[in-house]
Amino acid sequence: xxxxxxxxxxxxxxxxxxxxxxxxxxxxxxxxxxxxxxxxxxxxxxxxxxxxxxxxxxxxxxxxxxxxxxxxxxxxxxxxxxxxxxxxxxxxxxxxxxxxxxxxxxxxxxxxxxxxxxxxxxxxxxxxxxxxxxxxxxxxxxxxxxxxxxxxxxxxxxxxxxxxxxxxxxxxxxxxxxxxxxxxxxxxxxxxxxxxxxxxxxxxxxxxxxxx
Amino acid sequence: xxxxxxxxxxxxxxxxxxxxxxxxxxxxxxxxxxxxxxxxxxxxxxxxxxxxxxxxxxxxxxxxxxxxxxxxxxxxxxxxxxxxxxxxxxxxxxxxxxxxxxxxxxxxxxxxxxxxxxxxxxxxxxxxxxxxxxxxxxxxxxxxxxxxxxxxxxxxxxxxxxxxxxxxxxxxxxxxxxxxxxxxxxxxxxxxxxxxxxxxxxxxxxxxxxxxxxxxxxxxxxxxxxxxxxxxxxxxxxxxxxxxxxxxxxxxxxxxxxxxxxxxxxxxxxxxxxxxxxxxxxxxxxxxxxxxxxxxxxxxxxxxxxxxxxxxxxxxxxxxxxxxxxxxxxxxxxxxxxxxxxxxxxxxxxxxxxxxxxxxxxxxxxxxxxxxxxxxxxxxxxxxxxxxxxxxxxxxxxxxxxxxxxxxxxxxxxxxxxxxxxxxxxxxxxxxxxxxxxxxxxxxxxxxxxxxxxxxxxxxxxxxxxxxxx
Numbered sequence: 001x002x003x004x005x006x007x008x009x010x011x012x013x014x015x016x017x018x019x020x021x022x023x024x025x026x027x028x029x030x031x032x033x034x035x036x037x038x039x040x041x042x043x044x045x046x047x048x049x050x051x052x053x054x055x056x057x058x059x060x061x062x063x064x065x066x067x068x069x070x071x072x073x074x075x076x077x078x079x080x081x082x083x084x085x086x087x088x089x090x091x092x093x094x095x096x097x098x099x100x101x102x103x104x105x106x107x108x109x110x111x112x113x114x115x116x117x118x119x120x121x122x123x124x125x126x127x128x129x130x131x132x133x134x135x136x137x138x139x140x141x142x143x144x145x146x147x148x149x150x151x152x153x154x155x156x157x158x159x160x161x162x163x164x165x166x167x168x169x170x171x172x173x174x175x176x177x178x179x180x181x182x183x184x185x186x187x188x189x190x191x192x193x194x195x196x197x198x199x200x201x202x203x204x205x206x207x208x209x210x211x212x
Numbered sequence: 213x214x215x216x217x218x219x220x221x222x223x224x225x226x227x228x229x230x231x232x233x234x235x236x237x238x239x240x241x242x243x244x245x246x247x248x249x250x251x252x253x254x255x256x257x258x259x260x261x262x263x264x265x266x267x268x269x270x271x272x273x274x275x276x277x278x279x280x281x282x283x284x285x286x287x288x289x290x291x292x293x294x295x296x297x298x299x300x301x302x303x304x305x306x307x308x309x310x311x312x313x314x315x316x317x318x319x320x321x322x323x324x325x326x327x328x329x330x331x332x333x334x335x336x337x338x339x340x341x342x343x344x345x346x347x348x349x350x351x352x353x354x355x356x357x358x359x360x361x362x363x364x365x366x367x368x369x370x371x372x373x374x375x376x377x378x379x380x381x382x383x384x385x386x387x388x389x390x391x392x393x394x395x396x397x398x399x400x401x402x403x404x405x406x407x408x409x410x411x412x413x414x415x416x417x418x419x420x421x422x423x424x425x426x427x428x429x430x431x432x433x434x435x436x437x438x439x440x441x442x443x444x445x446x447x448x449x450x451x452x453x454x455x456x457x458x459x460x461x462x463x464x465x466x467x468x469x470x471x472x473x474x475x476x477x478x479x480x481x482x483x484x485x486x487x488x489x490x491x492x493x494x495x496x497x498x499x500x501x502x503x504x505x506x507x508x509x510x511x512x513x514x515x516x517x518x519x520x521x522x523x524x525x526x527x528x529x530x531x532x533x534x535x536x537x538x539x540x541x542x543x544x545x546x547x548x549x550x551x552x553x554x555x556x557x558x559x560x561x562x563x564x565x566x567x568x569x570x571x572x573x574x575x576x577x578x579x580x581x582x583x584x585x586x587x588x589x590x591x592x593x594x595x596x597x598x599x600x601x602x603x604x605x606x607x608x609x610x611x612x613x614x615x616x617x618x619x620x621x622x623x624x625x626x627x628x629x630x631x632x633x634x635x636x637x638x639x640x641x642x643x644x645x646x647x648x649x650x651x652x653x654x655x656x657x658x659x660x661x662x663x664x665x666x667x668x669x670x671x672x673x674x675x676x677x678x679x680x681x682x
Contacts, residue, residue, distance in 0.1 A: 016536070017529050018408055018508050022648040027629045031276060031293040033250035033300050035361075051654035054293055083529065085409035088442065088508075089648060091344040092248065093360035114378075114412055114444050115344060115358055122362035171376065173233040182232075184362070185261070188370045191230060195264075195372055198227040198238055208465035208473050209240050209337065212267030 002124045003181030007105045008149040008160065009078030011142035012069055019082060020089035021116065025098040029054055038094050039101030043069060079148055081138055082109040086127075087116035096123045106150045108157065110135060121174050124181060126150065128157060134166045152178060214483035216380045217447050218415040221355040221480075225338045227372055236372040240337040242364070243323040244271035244310065246301040247629070248342025252365035253304040263308050264371040270332055271305050271312040273298045274322045276629040279592050279619035285316045294630065321595025321621040324348040324562035328432065329595055331461025335450045335477040340367055345562045345645060347438040350447040351431035352454055353480040355415070357444045381414035381443065382488035385422040387496035392679035394572070395430035396564060396643065396662035398422070398494075399437040400502035400512045406492060408510040412442035414490065417482060422496035423448060428457040429568040436563045437645055440509040449481035501678050503549050504647045504660040506537035511647070512660070513549065515677045521545035540649055541657050542637060550675050552659065555638035557582070557589035557616075557670040558652070559663050561626035564643035565594030567601050569663040574607040576667035576681050582615035583673030589616045590632060592624040616670070628652045641669040 029041045032054060040058050045051075047069055049062040063070055069077075080099065086109040087095055096119045099107065107120070108128045120127045128150060130138070138157070141148065147160040152175060158165035177184070188195075203210050215223070227236040249271070256263070263269065276297060281288040286302075289295040298315060305312040313319040313326060320326070324345055327333040337354040340346060344358035359373065367373055383402055403410075416438050418431075426434065431448045438446030448454075455474065458464050465473045500514030511534070513520070522534040522545065538545060543552070559565070559573050570593065582589045591611045593599035599621055602608050608618045625632040626644035634640050634656025643666050647658040661669065668678040 015532075017533050018510075020508070020646075020648045022627075022646070022651050026650055027627045030247050030629065031291070031297050033254070033297055035251045035254075045650045045654065085412070085442070088408055089344065089439075089646060091342055091358040091360055093251075093342075093362060096360070111409060111412065113409070113442065115360060115439075118375075119360035119362065122360060173376075176232055177234075184374060185259070185366050185369045187232065188230060188236065188366065188372060188374065189261075191228070191236075192370075194228045195236070195238070195370060199265075199371065202225075202238060206336070206473070206476060208334070208469050210267065211463065212265070 001122070001181045001183070004105070004124050004126050004152055004178045006149070006151045006153065007078065008147055009105065010074065010076060010145070011079035011081050011138065011148045012074040012077040013081040013139040013142045014068060015083065015139070017083040018085045018088055021087050021092050021095040022089055024087060024095040025092065030092060030094055035097055036101065038098035042098040042102040043067070073145060076103070078103050078105045079150065080104050080107045081135060081142055082107060084110045086112050088113040091115045093119045093122070096120055096125050100125050108135060108138065121177055122184065124178065126152060126178060128168050130157065130166050130168055137164065214486040216482040216486040216488065217353060217417055217449055217480060218355065218380055219486070221336060221338065222377055224336065230374065234374045235376060237338060237375050239340050239367050239371055239373055240268060241332060241339045242269045242367050243327055243339065243341035243346070244269055245275055245323050245343065246273045246297045247275045248361050249304065249364060250297065250300045251361045252368055253308065255365040256368055261369045263368050266309050268371060269310045269368070270327070271301060271310050272320050272323055272326050273301055273315055275623045275627065277315055277622040278630050279622050279624050279632060282620035318596035318600060321598065322562045322565065322623055324436065325566060325594030325598065328352065329461070329597055331458055331464035334458055334464065334473070335454060335480050340373060344439045345436050347444065347446050348432050348436040348562055350435035350438065350445050351428060352458070353447055353450045355445055355447070358439060378444065379414045379489040380487065381411045381416045382491040383416050383418050384420040384491065384493040385418070385496055386420040386493070387422055389422055389496045389499065390679060391682035392664060393499055393501055394662040394664060395426050395433040397499055397502045399434045400504065400509065400660060401494060401499045402492065403437060403441045403509045404502070404512040405494065406441045408440060408508050409442040411438070414443050416441070416443045416446040418446060418448050424451060427568060428453060429566045432566065433563055437509070440645060450477050501662060501665050503665065503675055505541065505543060505549065506534065507540050507647055507649050508537070509645070509647060509660060511537055515549055515675060517549055519543045519545055519547045519549070550677070552639060553674050554641050554669055555587050556634055556640040557586060557666050558625045558640055558642040558644065559666050560590065560592030560594070560624050561644035562594065562623070563645045564663045565592060565598065567598050569643065570598070570602045570607050573663040573667035574610040576664050576678060577614040577616070577671060578610050580614055580671045582670045585673045586670055587638070589670045590619060590625060591616050592619045593621050595621045625652050641666045641675065
């Protein structure tokens with residue numbers, strides 16, 4: 001996983017609450033056995049007017065000009081501004097893979113669904129929680145074409161000229177993981193004796209859980 | 213210290229703190245299916261890591277298996293991309309020696325139906341699966357959670373989940389449910405009251421005499437939809453009903469070991485005076501049969517209500533969401549729910565495809581016919597064994613005689629990854645769990661209901677109050 005320290009980029013405002021993972025990446029694309037190839041289908045049924053299938057490229061599709069991601073001024077945006085309970089629903093990590101592959105590095109919303117929030121940290125997509133009012137302000141900055149800077153070390157989101165900034169909360173352990181980009185599995189396995197010790201005791205206490 | 217049920221299961225599976233400060237939680241069972249496991253198996257292979265404990269994994273294909281021509285097995289999967297995914301699961305299970313109920317096994321089915329049916333789901337366990345409806349297994353007082361694919365790989369390699377502990381949420385339902393009102397209605401009423409993010413960051417424990425009165429199947433329906441209120445997991449305490457269900461199932465302990473297990477499971481309830489961070493209380497008598505009218509499970513109301521008016525909602529975000537939802541659903545504000553005309557009926561999914569669900573639906577349609585205007589009415593049993601039992605009990609015949617299509621087990625039209633999908637603008641009375649835009653098919657319009665309500669809607673061609681059938 002790539003480490004995340006600081007990112008500056010243009011932001012696109014997605015003005016909808018409860019955006020679910022079925023919207024972020026519809027089910028027909030989950031048939032893939034890979035971790036890649038999802039970016040073209042991000043927000044598929046909002047970005048396009050036709051119903052797509054795996055393998056289709058955006059230039060074969062009927063573009064929905066009314067959808068905010070398709071507006072000329074938001075092309076190349078790398079920060080997604082969203083509303084409450086972003087990415088609720090299914091556990092599909094494909095949602096995170098699709099957002100990253102499309103080019104997003106940060107999602108800023110008042111709140112996130114739990115499983116999505118966890119999935120972000122496994123892949124280097126930074127979810128940032130700010131208040132509704134702060135996000136309203138960022139919506140305006142984004143619409144005016146200002147770049148936004150997200151500094152994980154300082155836990156700060158600021159407008160590029162530094163005229164405004166907002167601090168955000170993040171669990172220390174998640175922050176550390178994001179800053180280092182370390183391999184989760186390797187880190188856990190480095191303490192495998194801890195797991196072995198627990199497992200031996202657990203097997204003793206509840207042998208019916210160990211059928212093998 | 214007085215602990216909640218969640219606290220107890222957490223404590224009994226807490227391995228320790230990792231060097232970076234994260235908690236490690238031991239996982240007893242990982243359920244695998246074809247959609248969220250291939251990338252995890254691939255990750256293991258690339259890093260040349262083995263499964264930590266092979267026997268803690270159980271697999272079955274469910275999400276995109278076709279529900280017709282099952283006797284053809286793999287050859288029945290016409291969609292080549294779906295076929296590759298199911299083949300990949302076969303290969304991975306073979307290479308890693310994971311037990312699988314494959315497409316031709318009569319024990320194949322939806323993972324959340326199969327686990328409990330086999331007794332692989334037992335009280336006090338920690339269970340994960342790359343599927344958000346893993347919360348289903350909480351009905352057995354087991355901490356069961358949906359996880360992402362990276363977490364699936366992590367559990368495969370380490371038998372642990374990296375997690376921070378959630379808060380405790382008590383949802384109480386006391387009183388007596390009316391005839392014709394079921395666990396699904398309770399679940400939808402709770403989500404309506406809490407909102408789709410109401411329990412984010414929490415584990416729900418369902419308590420109260422209306423919950424204790426539910427069968428195990430009802431409890432599974434209820435826990436299944438915990439995620440629709442934002443909670444990763446939902447729990448119900450162990451009682452005799454739980455033990456009776458588990459006893460004698462293939463994976464359940466026998467003899468001496470069963471007695472030891474019983475002793476250990478006795479404690480799987482919240483202590484008196486245990487602390488809950490939040491509480492919601494509902495009276496069972498006030499819950500009507502529920503119908504969703506919008507594009508989120510929280511957009512729900514009783515059968516005697518009408519579609520809400522966005523103009524009458526003061527919160528601008530809620531008002532706008534309501535307006536967008538009505539636009540998508542093609543519904544006018546103020547329309548009585550009983551005036552909503554339907555095109556398709558779907559009885560199935562990990563929420564409502566167990567034998568009890570099929571019995572209730574069959575009771576409603578028995579001797580009647582699916583309305584002419586309904587283009588398709590599907591019954592998709594949750595597993596091959598549920599299918600077999602329903603056939604033996606004569607339920608399948610009741611459905612077929614009434615004009616339903618009787619299919620083989622799988623997730624089917626709950627998410628339409630297989631050929632079972634809604635057409636554009638078609639309204640469907642569905643016993644599944646999500647009414648998100650496009651979930652059951654591009655531009656399809658889903659209304660979530662109980663199996664009894666779906667069956668009654670099939671007969672009437674529109675929603676009717678199923679209480680009159682009981």
